[in-house]
Amino acid sequence: MPEKLDEQTMGLRVAKEFEDGMIVNLGFGIPTMATNFIPEGKEVVFQSENGVLGFGRTAITEEEQDFHLINASGQMVTRQPGMCFFDHAESFSMIRGKHIDLCVLGGLQVSEKGDLANWVIPGREPGSIGGAMDLAFGAAKLMVVMTHVTKNNEPKVVKECTYELTAPRCVSKVITDIAVIEITPEGMVLKETAPGWDVEAVQALTEPKLIIADDLKTIEF
Amino acid sequence: MSINKVVNSFDEAVADVYDGAIIFIGGFGPANGTPSNLIRALVKQGAKNLTLAANTPGLGRMQAPPPGMQRRAPERKIKMPPNYDNGGLLIQNDQVIKCIAAFPGNAMPGVPSPLHDRRLAGLLEVEMVPQGTLAERIRAAKAGIPAFYTPTGPGTLMEKGKEVREFNGVPCVLEYALKGDFSFIRAYKADRRGNLVYQGTSRNFNGAMAGASTVTIAEVDYLVELGDLDPEGIATPGIYVDRVVVRKNPEEGI
Numbered sequence: 001m002p003e004k005l006d007e008q009t010m011g012l013r014v015a016k017e018f019e020d021g022m023i024v025n026l027g028f029g030i031p032t033m034a035t036n037f038i039p040e041g042k043e044v045v046f047q048s049e050n051g052v053l054g055f056g057r058t059a060i061t062e063e064e065q066d067f068h069l070i071n072a073s074g075q076m077v078t079r080q081p082g083m084c085f086f087d088h089a090e091s092f093s094m095i096r097g098k099h100i101d102l103c104v105l106g107g108l109q110v111s112e113k114g115d116l117a118n119w120v121i122p123g124r125e126p127g128s129i130g131g132a133m134d135l136a137f138g139a140a141k142l143m144v145v146m147t148h149v150t151k152n153n154e155p156k157v158v159k160e161c162t163y164e165l166t167a168p169r170c171v172s173k174v175i176t177d178i179a180v181i182e183i184t185p186e187g188m189v190l191k192e193t194a195p196g197w198d199v200e201a202v203q204a205l206t207e208p209k210l211i212i213a214d215d216l217k218t219i220e221f
Numbered sequence: 222m223s224i225n226k227v228v229n230s231f232d233e234a235v236a237d238v239y240d241g242a243i244i245f246i247g248g249f250g251p252a253n254g255t256p257s258n259l260i261r262a263l264v265k266q267g268a269k270n271l272t273l274a275a276n277t278p279g280l281g282r283m284q285a286p287p288p289g290m291q292r293r294a295p296e297r298k299i300k301m302p303p304n305y306d307n308g309g310l311l312i313q314n315d316q317v318i319k320c321i322a323a324f325p326g327n328a329m330p331g332v333p334s335p336l337h338d339r340r341l342a343g344l345l346e347v348e349m350v351p352q353g354t355l356a357e358r359i360r361a362a363k364a365g366i367p368a369f370y371t372p373t374g375p376g377t378l379m380e381k382g383k384e385v386r387e388f389n390g391v392p393c394v395l396e397y398a399l400k401g402d403f404s405f406i407r408a409y410k411a412d413r414r415g416n417l418v419y420q421g422t423s424r425n426f427n428g429a430m431a432g433a434s435t436v437t438i439a440e441v442d443y444l445v446e447l448g449d450l451d452p453e454g455i456a457t458p459g460i461y462v463d464r465v466v467v468r469k470n471p472e473e474g475i
Contacts, residue, residue: 067253068421074250087428089360092353134353
């Protein structure tokens with residue numbers, strides 16, 4: 001089997017979606033990796049539901065680490081000019097009020113229709129919703145970044161979600177460790193494959209029948 | 222000087238917490254916005270049958286895994302502030318019968334977790350609330366709004382047993398205000414009227430929970446003179462705060 005993308009590389013691919021001037025919320029886990037890869041020459045403002053707009057990359061050095069500045073994953077991040085702080089009620093006014101341009105969440109399952117399940121695995125109740133449900137409704141555009149299959153090799157890109165939903169019909173694009181898939185009214189369109197992965201190999205790990213994009217290409221970073 | 226909300230100790234601040242009370246606890250994960258000293262004082266005070274409302278009630282103090290089990294390293298290393306305790310400590314001390322939370326976290330298989338273990342044993346109920354709905358239910362209580370419709374939750378488990386109504390073509394769920402008996406919050410500086418400022422993302426649920434309970438108690442690093450806080454920059458007006466307790470050694474707890 002060809003090599004799959006690691007989390008950092010998936011974060012790098014997520015960052016390619018950032019456009020100049022966008023307000024972006026990155027969910028718990030892999031999505032927060034994208035904080036470190038803002039495309040050159042673009043101004044991107046990150047919102048985190050724990051009450052900050054406009055923070056910088058992940059903190060690395062001792063001096064940078066500050067317990068008063070964390071992202072939604074609980075990682076310490078850095079200060080930037082123009083940032084601001086607010087409380088949780090204000091934060092979710094921004095989210096539900098449709099003021100966030102793009103949200104990238106982690107996922108357990110994404111269905112053909114764009115349903116998302118990402119907060120509870122059967123047998124691991126009660127699970128943890130966090131802000132995902134509000135973000136799935138409130139963000140102007142929602143993408144999911146996740147591994148393509150579970151640790152037991154079960155597909156996570158499925159016909160129907162079998163786990164409890166975060167929100168129905170909310171996902172527009174899925175970025176995985178082997179492919180980039182767009183969700184359209186016609187079905188799931190395979191747009192990009194990871195280096196070394198062909199259409200058959202991706203389809204074999206995907207439940208719904210994929211529509212192959214005319215301009216299918218290898219993932220670029 | 223007629224208004225003075227400052228009390229002398231954490232023990233005194235929580236002395237009147239009664240059995241069965243609903244306690245709001247501010248904070249968000251490892252951010253330094255958790256009222257750790259108020260939590261420890263309530264453990265000492267011992268009130269029982271409490272309901273905790275918090276984004277993350279917390280896993281309490283780390284317990285050793287049972288013999289033969291090895292603790293798995295957390296997948297992503299999260300640093301915790303010094304001198305930190307969370308609401309999990311109250312759960313560990315068997316003072317809690319219900320948690321209202323958005324992010325209880327996941328228990329690692331085979332490793333003790335106060336919230337998850339007691340839930341499985343039928344000793345603790347967990348009410349899961351989406352984070353934004355939790356924040357808004359709390360804000361509504363503070364603002365005197367008894368209920369509201371939110372677009373978060375239709376088509377999911379969160380609409381179960383609730384009224385769903387369409388507004389402008391968008392299905393919305395009816396949610397009720399959530400009022401507490403005591404809000405435990407953590408701020409940076411206060412004056413004697415209870416005006417508060419926070420530091421960075423430590424504001425989180427603290428700002429939302431101030432004033433959403435019958436009694437709001439603020440654990441702060443510093444007490445300053447009236448007039449020392451810039452009126453333009455006060456994040457929580459003192460009207461929402463009933464008691465202020467100053468950490469004895471703010472430098473130690475950052």
